[in-house]
Amino acid sequence: MKIVDAEFVKSAVEPETWPPAERPEIAFVGRSNVGKSSMLNRLSGRKALARVSNTPGRTRLLNFFDLTIERGASREILRICDLPGYGFAKVSKTERANWSQMIGAYLEEREALKAVVVIIDVRIGPTDDDLEMLRWLDAEGRRSIVVATKLDKLPKAKRAGRLRQIEVQLQMTARSLLGFSSEEGLGRDELLGRILEAAHAD
Template identity: 45%
Template sequence: MKSHQIELEISAVRPTQYPTDQLPEIAFVGRSNVGKSSLVNSLTGRKSFARTSNQPGKTQTLNFYTIDQNWRIVDVPGYGYAKVSKKQRAEWGRMIETYLTQRENLRGVVSLIDGRHAPMSLDKQMVEFLHYYQLPVLVVATKTDKVPRNQRNKISSTFKQQLKIENSDELVLYSTIEHYGQEQVWGWINQLIK
């Protein structure tokens, strides 16, 4: 696995704090504790650059990671975390929506969903939201190594049906433990950041 240069450039909550250059960005969205930080670490060949936590709701800002000095991953706060106030959830929602709908650098969105379960209503809403704004979407089913091999095809059919995955979307089963799915995710990213 190739190790990539990765640097946390800034944590932001409003557009005036976003980086001002033209580097292309790929946003990573998903429920709290779906494995966004683990996926970032796995993709970049780093063990613990993006902080992983057993405590949901840890990421509370838009974290802009510069990769190899020529593009960025933007780690978006997890949605669906109940142990924060309604006001805090509303603020996160506005922050996420502003970034996803107004950021010109944004080239596509990786939507992470726990592959051990059928997509939840918030997962479906997020994919519908991304479709509405015509953003390229890669759905990544995480933690699929915890699903028996003979049931993994079922994940694909369930996700495609329930999320109404369009022809322009892609779906990848991913495991940070067994290291599959990485090539497909990199292939999708590389097409968009050229």
């Protein structure tokens, strides 16, 4: 299983500007500066598919990408939606409210949406915003895939224990939280597998 092509589709705000819901879609969300763009670039194998910035809140639109995935003799196209980061983004309250409305509309209305990847910084653990997002997704009946990123920032001997701490905090079963490192590539194949599983779920 490998990604053979990745391309930007479009940026959008209002539902009428979203691309057609023609294929399974997976959304990525997390607090500002959690490493979402770096994760998407590592996942796709493209260094500049998603813009990476040290400034929180640079993603201000719904950004759609298509990944062409090869499995054996077959190929399929999966659509990714990169959502604006939440939390401490240095923007006005008005703009933050607009983001919230835009994200809420997408998560509620998008028929093609199969799962939401919720990204957590493994060093910080789930923030109040992360917990609120997970509760909201659960209430809406949306499938979530929780990923703890920046695993490379921890010593290898402490990684498994830290992941388990977060699982306990989130009341997740053992080994259900996925650890990920954009720098080392850890967790990439497993994340891709979980995304594809969700894409084909009823």
